[in-house]
Amino acid sequence: MDFGLDVSPDAVVNPISPRREAALRLAATPADVAAVAVTAQDRNLLAWDGRWRPLTRTFFDVADKRLARRGISVQVDMRGPVRLQRVVMAGIDPFGVVRRSVWSTRLRSGEPDLSAIDDPDLRERLGLVLPGDLRPVALARLNRARGFMLGPRGGGRATLIVEEGEVEDADGVRPLATIELVGEADTAWLLPDRALVLHDMAPLKVDRLVQPAAPEQTVPAPVKAAKTALPADIGVEEGADMLIRACVDHWTRNEASALDGRDPEGVHQLRVALRRLRSLFTLFAPIIAPAQLDRFRTEIGWLAGRTGPARDWDVFLSELLPPVRDACPDIVGLGNLAEAAETVRREGYLSLHEAMTAPRYAALLMRLGEALESGSLWSPSPEARLLRGGHLRDYAHHLLDERHSKVRKRGRRFVHLASADRHRVRIAVKKLRYATEFFSSLYPRKRAVAYGRAMAGFQEELGHLNDIATAERLLAILGARPEADEPQRIAIGVVTGWYACVAAELEPRLNAGWKSFLGAPVFWADGRG
Structure with a gap:
């Protein structure tokens, strides 16, 4: 033909x-x-x-x-x-x-x-x-x-x-x-x-232009992940395929905005998409060929890592530093600190741009597309074939149970946990939230929404705590720069003190969020297909 x-x-x-x-x-x-x-x-x-x-x-x-x-x-x-x-x-x-x-x-x-x-x-x-x-x-x-x-x-x-x-x-x-x-x-x-x-x-x-040699298009606005509606009777392999494709769609829809760099939301959504995708490879690890699992975990992790500095400095400049500057307008060093942070942010964006225009980036998308289209992504082992042929709802039930239990275990005696232990709770909650977002359409919506609301509220408070830890890390980077002068060091002390107070004020909300999460009934109970 x-x-x-x-x-x-x-x-x-x-x-x-x-x-x-x-x-x-x-x-x-x-x-x-x-x-x-x-x-x-x-x-x-x-x-x-x-x-x-x-x-x-x-x-x-x-x-x-x-x-x-x-x-x-x-x-x-x-x-x-x-x-x-x-x-x-x-x-x-x-x-x-x-x-x-x-x-x-x-x-x-x-x-x-x-x-x-x-x-x-x-x-x-x-x-x-x-x-x-x-x-x-x-x-x-x-x-x-x-x-x-x-x-x-x-x-x-x-x-x-x-x-x-x-x-x-x-x-x-x-x-x-x-x-x-x-x-x-x-x-x-x-x-x-x-x-x-x-x-x-x-x-x-x-080349993502749909029509060859068509007029160039404006940079599309960043987009959030669309909810994937999974049929109730869908199989494990088919469901995994749908979810992986949805995550890649979220990733590539934000590719142009992230490369453009003018809207910080583009990098944020790209980072979210890559983290969700990497989480899927963990969720479905038992049915993925080991060599493919290692390759894609490594490559997606590499790219997600390149989004980190750009996103961290975006948050610092747009969310963490402004309230301190508004409250302390007479501290000259805060303006100098913002200029220094902007310089480091540009370095982060340059690093991400280099990664996204490198052959390694193009090869990652091609290899993932080939693995899905050809079926080589999936493990040929008898155990994996058995799992792949089962119902996704049964598979999801087990995973949700496992991740929910891990959060409860890591959060035991939450009020008394040290910062490092609370960070582990945050990571476990984030993984649980990804799983609930992926699988919630398999279950009654009302119960899933109630559970998701309680978990999201707790995760938001944990996110504020993580922002404070990130601010401390970024301030240390700024303070170690040879260009850091005395006004900047004074400003670093002011911002550090500010967020120490914020952390103390956050404590009651964190504890309340934990209790709310513990009290939320799981939506997948008695939900086996």
């Missing part, structure tokens, strides 16, 4: 029945493109003729860009005398795999014409688009080549499409170099695997 674009005079077009395909686009430099082509051919992984063909593609939308928001792209391709309209309806998964339907129509001119589209689903999605409503929003001038990559052990085949050129839109002209892997809709599993093979040849990264 021909997976690539064909705009020859005898190209097969069908405005009624779409071609359904999956694609994974990899951003590259022209040098990367050349390296991949040469290396892949040398290893007998790629079959292509090396011929580059010019292509001009114009992207159209209505004035308010609503088609793009609906996941639809109207394109007109021109190669020589041939004009081909492509209407593409697409969505992207957390790993960058685009699943799209393509309706192709031969045109007499370079203007789009939707009148020939007769697919009811597409018509409904398009809505009312009158003649003349469509206007060009971007123009891509490309050179394109393509070849074929066989799957591992000869299983399946993917088309490899290479594009180099430039894209012009309202913001100007920018270069473009991409490698796109395209397969039939039912061979999406093959694309992350072949992307990893290419990534070993050059430092490629997943």
Whole structure:
């Protein structure tokens, strides 16, 4: 089957029945493109003729860009005398795999014409688009080549499409170099695997624009984790797959904002997503292949660790230092302290940016996508297969019991616990909360909400205690800097004293939160499926 674009005079077009395909686009430099082509051919992984063909593609939308928001792209391709309209309806998964339907129509001119589209689903999605409503929003001038990559052990085949050129839109002209892997809709599993093979040849990264060469998008706002509604009768493996994908979706939806760095919430949500994902690998460790478990725990931990300094300094500057400065405006050193903290925060953001643009980051997403799509994430052992085939509700019941008991055990005689022991309670509560968030949809909502409210209240107070400990650690870092002067050291003493008082005031609320948590009935009692 021909997976690539064909705009020859005898190209097969069908405005009624779409071609359904999956694609994974990899951003590259022209040098990367050349390296991949040469290396892949040398290893007998790629079959292509090396011929580059010019292509001009114009992207159209209505004035308010609503088609793009609906996941639809109207394109007109021109190669020589041939004009081909492509209407593409697409969505992207957390790993960058685009699943799209393509309706192709031969045109007499370079203007789009939707009148020939007769697919009811597409018509409904398009809505009312009158003649003349469509206007060009971007123009891509490309050179394109393509070849074929066989799957591992000869299983399946993917088309490899290479594009180099430039894209012009309202913001100007920018270069473009991409490698796109395209397969039939039912061979999406093959694309992350072949992307990893290419990534070993050059430092490629997943390109998350749904439409190739589409106009660049504004940085999306940070988003919180969406609740995953699990069917009551879902199996363990299927449930684990759904939850892992949801966490990766939360991660990648905040990727652009974290890289942009202007909204601290982007880094915060990225950090939350990575912590939740790592927690899932612990929850489902008995059904995950040991080598995969070790790899992903290590890699996700590495990335989550890079978010730490940026997030800690964000909290210090936006939440911990302001109340002290407001209450003590005459202490000059507090302003100097804020400037020093801002310098260290920038270093933290730079470290995170370096990690997120490194080949290791791209490889982590590709490997995780490949492991899920191919099924290699799961342990083949008889014990694991037995667990994977069971009901998630039974599995969750055991895990929730275990984590709830651990919190109660670590919090025994909470009033008398030292700071280090209370920190261990906080970590246990956080792990329990992740588990309840993952599995609560399997149980009656009213009881889950009541338990979650009690736990969240206690966790919030423990979080304030952790913020105080973080402030002490960050103040020590600032005080150890060679640039720290006497006014800054005085300011450090003031902030330290301030939060010592806050900690004392926090004690009654902590104890009340612990009692409230102990009194909340567990929502999974008698909940085995």
